[in-house]
Amino acid sequence: xxxxxxxxxxxxxxxxxxxxxxxxxxxxxxxxxxxxxxxxxxxxxxxxxxxxxxxxxxxxxxxxxxxxxxxxxxxxxxxxxxxxxxxxxxxxxxxxxxxxxxxxxxxxxxxxxxxxxxxxxxxxxxxxxxxxxxxxxxxxxxxxxxxxxxxxxxxxxxxxxxxxxxxxxxxxxxxxxxxxxxxxxxxxxxxxxxxxxxxxxxxxxxxxxxxxxxxxxxxxxxxxxxxxxxxxxxxxxxxxxxxxxxxxxxxxxxxxxxxxxxxxxxxxxxxxxxxxxxxxxxxxxxxxxxxxxxxxxxxxxxxxxxxxxxxxxxxxxxxxxxxxxxxxxxxxxxxxxxxxxxxxxxxxxxxxxxxxxxxxxxxxxxxxxxxxxxxxxxxxxxxxxxxxxxxxxxxxxxxxxxxxxxxxxxxxxxxxxxxxxxxxxxxxxxxxxxxxxxxxxxxxxxxxxxxxxxxxxxxxxxxxxxxxxxxxxxxxxxxxxxxxxxxxxxxxxxxxxxxxxxxxxxxxxxxxxxxxxxxxxxxxxxxxxxxxxxxxxxxxxxxxxxxxxxxxxxxxxxxxxxxxxxxxxxxxxxxxxxxxxxxxxxxxxxxxxxxxxxxxxxxxxxxxxxxxxxxxxxxxxxxxxxxxxxxxxxxxxxxxxxxxxxxxxxxxxxxxxxxxxxxxxxxxxxxxxxxxxxxxxxxxxxxxxxxxxxxxxxxxxxxxxxxxxxxxxxxxxxxxxxxxxxxxxxxxxxxxxxxxxxxxxxxxxxxxxxxxxxxxxxxxxxxxxxxxxxxxxxxxxxxxxxxxxxxxxxxxxxxxxxxxxxxxxxxxxxxxxxxxxxxxxxxxxxxxxxxxxxxxxxxxxxxxxxxxxxxxxxxxxxxxxxxxxxxxxxxxxxxxxxxxxxxxxxxxx
RNA sequence: GGGCGGAUAGCUCAGUUGGGAGAGCAUCGGCCUUACAAGCCGGGGGUCACAGGUUCGAGCCCUGUUCCGCCCA
Numbered sequence: 001x002x003x004x005x006x007x008x009x010x011x012x013x014x015x016x017x018x019x020x021x022x023x024x025x026x027x028x029x030x031x032x033x034x035x036x037x038x039x040x041x042x043x044x045x046x047x048x049x050x051x052x053x054x055x056x057x058x059x060x061x062x063x064x065x066x067x068x069x070x071x072x073x074x075x076x077x078x079x080x081x082x083x084x085x086x087x088x089x090x091x092x093x094x095x096x097x098x099x100x101x102x103x104x105x106x107x108x109x110x111x112x113x114x115x116x117x118x119x120x121x122x123x124x125x126x127x128x129x130x131x132x133x134x135x136x137x138x139x140x141x142x143x144x145x146x147x148x149x150x151x152x153x154x155x156x157x158x159x160x161x162x163x164x165x166x167x168x169x170x171x172x173x174x175x176x177x178x179x180x181x182x183x184x185x186x187x188x189x190x191x192x193x194x195x196x197x198x199x200x201x202x203x204x205x206x207x208x209x210x211x212x213x214x215x216x217x218x219x220x221x222x223x224x225x226x227x228x229x230x231x232x233x234x235x236x237x238x239x240x241x242x243x244x245x246x247x248x249x250x251x252x253x254x255x256x257x258x259x260x261x262x263x264x265x266x267x268x269x270x271x272x273x274x275x276x277x278x279x280x281x282x283x284x285x286x287x288x289x290x291x292x293x294x295x296x297x298x299x300x301x302x303x304x305x306x307x308x309x310x311x312x313x314x315x316x317x318x319x320x321x322x323x324x325x326x327x328x329x330x331x332x333x334x335x336x337x338x339x340x341x342x343x344x345x346x347x348x349x350x351x352x353x354x355x356x357x358x359x360x361x362x363x364x365x366x367x368x369x370x371x372x373x374x375x376x377x378x379x380x381x382x383x384x385x386x387x388x389x390x391x392x393x394x395x396x397x398x399x400x401x402x403x404x405x406x407x408x409x410x411x412x413x414x415x416x417x418x419x420x421x422x423x424x425x426x427x428x429x430x431x432x433x434x435x436x437x438x439x440x441x442x443x444x445x446x447x448x449x450x451x452x453x454x455x456x457x458x459x460x461x462x463x464x465x466x467x468x469x470x471x472x473x474x475x476x477x478x479x480x481x482x483x484x485x486x487x488x489x490x491x492x493x494x495x496x497x498x499x500x501x502x503x504x505x506x507x508x509x510x511x512x513x514x515x516x517x518x519x520x521x522x523x524x525x526x527x528x529x530x531x532x533x534x535x536x537x538x539x540x541x542x543x544x545x546x547x548x549x550x551x552x553x554x555x556x557x558x559x560x561x562x563x564x565x566x567x568x569x570x571x572x573x574x575x576x577x578x579x580x581x582x583x584x585x586x587x588x589x590x591x592x593x594x595x596x597x598x599x600x601x602x603x604x605x606x607x608x609x610x611x612x613x614x615x616x617x618x619x620x621x622x623x624x625x626x627x628x629x630x631x632x633x634x635x636x637x638x639x640x641x642x643x644x645x646x647x648x649x650x651x652x653x654x655x656x657x658x659x660x661x662x663x664x665x666x667x668x669x670x671x672x673x674x675x676x677x678x679x680x681x682x683x684x685x686x687x688x689x690x691x692x693x694x695x696x697x698x699x700x701x702x703x704x705x706x707x708x709x710x711x712x713x714x715x716x717x718x719x720x721x722x723x724x725x726x727x728x729x730x731x732x733x734x735x736x737x738x739x740x741x742x743x744x745x746x747x748x749x750x751x752x753x754x755x756x757x758x759x760x761x762x763x764x765x766x767x768x769x770x771x772x773x774x775x776x777x778x779x780x781x782x783x784x785x786x787x788x789x790x791x792x793x794x795x796x797x798x799x800x801x802x803x804x805x806x807x808x809x810x811x812x813x814x815x816x817x818x819x820x821x822x823x824x825x826x827x828x829x830x831x832x833x834x835x836x837x838x839x840x841x842x843x844x845x846x847x848x849x850x851x852x853x854x855x856x857x858x859x860x861x862x863x864x865x866x867x868x869x870x871x872x873x874x875x876x877x878x879x880x881x882x883x884x885x886x887x888x889x890x891x892x893x
Numbered sequence: 894g895g896g897c898g899g900a901u902a903g904c905u906c907a908g909u910u911g912g913g914a915g916a917g918c919a920u921c922g923g924c925c926u927u928a929c930a931a932g933c934c935g936g937g938g939g940u941c942a943c944a945g946g947u948u949c950g951a952g953c954c955c956u957g958u959u960c961c962g963c964c965c966a
Contacts, residue, residue, distance in 0.1 A: 743935030
């Protein structure tokens with residue numbers, strides 16, 4: 001690639017595509033499991049194979065990519081394992097919807113044909129999100145891309161299932177589970193989202209069988225009354241003491257059911273009498289077991305009322321609710337209906353209301369596994385960052401319930417269990433058996449259900465590295481260094497990987513878990529298609545470039561707070577990309593053909609060099625510290641501040657005379673150092689802005705190959721130069737004060753003015769004299785005169801300021817606006833007086849003097865003195881201006 | 894009902910052992926100064942939600958209140 005030439009603007013479209021192929025072709029992303037370098041590894045949270053890249057993915061993968069690219073530059077052997085998840089229910093839904101358009105259901109095709117169709121669909125569209133990840137710049141080792149239904153991973157799933165079964169940690173049993181009537185499958189408890197919705201509380205009369213009265217129950221789900229098998233009251237509730245042990249007649253069904261007493265009943269809720277439906281409610285189910293109640297299933301798996309619902313059989317559950325209420329009212333059983341907000345469980349995939357029901361399913365006994373998962377975090381083998389998430393992690397694991405892992409769908413890992421038609425025994429095996437393990441009969445049929453997708457995801461950190469084989473990858477890269485993920489899957493995924501990793505690898509799956517926030521819109525609302533507030537990362541990359549999008553997400557990735565994103569912010573950070581481009585352009589224009597110095601002198605004679613080199617060291621430290629601690633926003637902001645406001649605004653402006661000038665030594669030094677810094681800033685920016693930094697890197701002199709193969713800058717403590725930073729403070733202060741006067745006095749930038757600086761010390765005087773060219777250029781002066789106090793008379797017709805003891809006078813001669821200057825000084829005096837008053841108050845406080853630490857008091861004294869001196873000088877100048885103002889007013893009048 | 898987090902400039906947010914309230918964007922004023930108008934220079938703008946407490950000193954620590962968000966039942 002050509003060195004030293006840069007188009008006027010950054011054309012990111014061409015550059016991004018070209019550079020990504022370059023990286024792939026040169027094998028920059030490939031991890032070497034034989035490498036002697038220290039290992040750094042990450043497994044990607046596998047996106048759904050059906051998925052489209054959204055902002056959550058963009059944030060998640062940008063952060064991972066930053067860590068991977070940073071660690072490569074720091075000399076680590078980096079493995080980032082990519083891949084996708086088969087997303088059982090979601091993917092099946094997509095293909096079923098497609099079939100529905102042709103008027104077909106999956107049952108029309110049959111299992112085998114349907115699964116084939118899904119594979120076809122996957123082959124056609126499944127790689128889409130991978131392409132999008134590449135577009136984002138993700139530096140994954142694509143040669144190791146995995147899919148949860150790969151042969152190897154499927155085998156791992158089988159082995160894990162069989163092993164857990166043999167260990168008694170997987171069992172099949174009849175339990176209450178959550179059922180999604182839309183997806184027609186059981187769900188794990190955490191796959192149900194409770195959502196508050198406005199509903200109604202129906203008060204229904206249940207007459208006592210002996211005619212001695214009635215009980216009124218309150219329910220939000222009147223249709224379930226058809227399956228009631230008891231009414232429960234609190235044993236100490238005086239209202240119902242007499243009814244306990246009696247029977248009531250269930251309205252509409254005319255079935256006698258018992259009145260039972262149980263302390264579970266909340267006396268405050270409703271009427272204090274609870275209808276009990278063990279078939280369709282978790283709590284009622286427990287009551288039913290405890291009181292030996294009959295369980296009647298009135299709602300079927302399709303959400304339609306069963307034969308048990310009598311006259312209501314065949315009705316949809318919501319239709320049935322309406323009919324039941326109408327019938328109750330007609331028969332005089334309905335007391336009243338109240339508005340009532342309550343929580344209702346929804347399927348996390350399809351958002352339909354789930355139905356609790358009893359069902360025969362496969363479960364994982366999670367308690368023993370959970371114990372070790374907690375242990376590992378407690379003793380620090382795995383660290384969760386930010387720490388506050390540990391609490392949620394522990395709380396969930398402490399209250400964990402058995403995990404329902406069977407799903408009544410077709411797309412997924414079919415459970416490796418076979419039922420014998422002859423003896424009824426179950427054979428669970430890794431290899432498909434041809435005979436029953438119990439009786440030897442060949443009449444076997446495999447379990448129809450598949451496993452929860454999260455079952456295979458839980459194995460991801462080791463299954464992707466070749467487990468159960470003992471692979472060099474596992475040796476080198478397990479446990480992984482860090483898992484980067486959103487808090488929404490802390491339980492679904494992270495906790496389960498911990499359990500499986502510890503059980504099967506005998507070690508944690510990752511050292512750190514970095515939990516990042518959700519991406520929301522500018523108003524803090526969750527992005528969703530229905531709200532129409534989705535910002536599509538692909539569109540943003542098209543409009544502003546990938547680097548701008550990545551930098552924006554990073555700059556807003558503050559620990560513990562959601563990322564509120566708007567297009568304006570991305571647009572804003574595009575300006576930063578542009579700034580980098582143009583600064584590089586400036587430097588390149590001025591170094592063409594130069595043979596730069598091999599080394600940078602320890603103490604360059606120009607202040608600007610010493611200062612920027614000192615600042616640079618501190619920024620390297622800041623950046624490292626930020627990245628090592630996952631303070632991504634700080635990482636982005638340190639570099640933004642340094643590059644734009646120090647390197648560009650001050651340093652480059654200060655060395656322009658050297659770059660343009662004809663002093664060959666000064667020129668070479670400025671060329672060398674500006675290039676050196678640029679190279680290193682690009683290196684530090686590379687993890688977050690991979691494309692533009694690679695493009696510019698290759699244009700810079702002194703670079704070879706890809707920026708990805710270079711080394712991160714090392715901190716050189718010896719270059720930290722407090723004196724240079726202090727001197728620079730005075731210099732920028734003086735320039736700033738002149739600019740301030742120009743701005744406030746409305747002096748045209750074109751007008752060159754004369755400035756006199758009166759210094760309190762020889763040191764300050766020497767400093768300003770040595771850097772007079774800088775002051776003249778950056779403050780746009782005609783000339784600068786530097787003198788000691790008392791050496792020259794104070795200028796009369798001038799606007800003035802005081803900076804660190806230096807009196808700065810901008811000579812305005814006949815154009816001085818006395819009114820304006822007097823007002824400006826008044827404002828300044830007011831500020832100083834206020835500040836001084838605060839300091840004086842402290843210093844006159846005996847308690848402060850006696851109790852505050854010495855250095856704090858000393859600092860306050862210095863401040864008071866500094867302010868006092870400054871105030872005196874400004875006041876003095878103001879008096880002189882006032883005098884002029886009055887004289888002018890007189891002569892005018 | 895239980896738990897957690899948040900409230901700082903118009904907006905979005907930093908603020909790491911308690912000791913001079915900051916940034917970006919927006920806004921206002923002035924500039925096409927030969928890297929960049931996607932830019933440069935300058936200005937204005939905050940009772941740090943409220944009420945107490947601890948302390949010489951509180952945005953920061955403690956207690957309570959209000960509002961917002963999330964998780965769990």
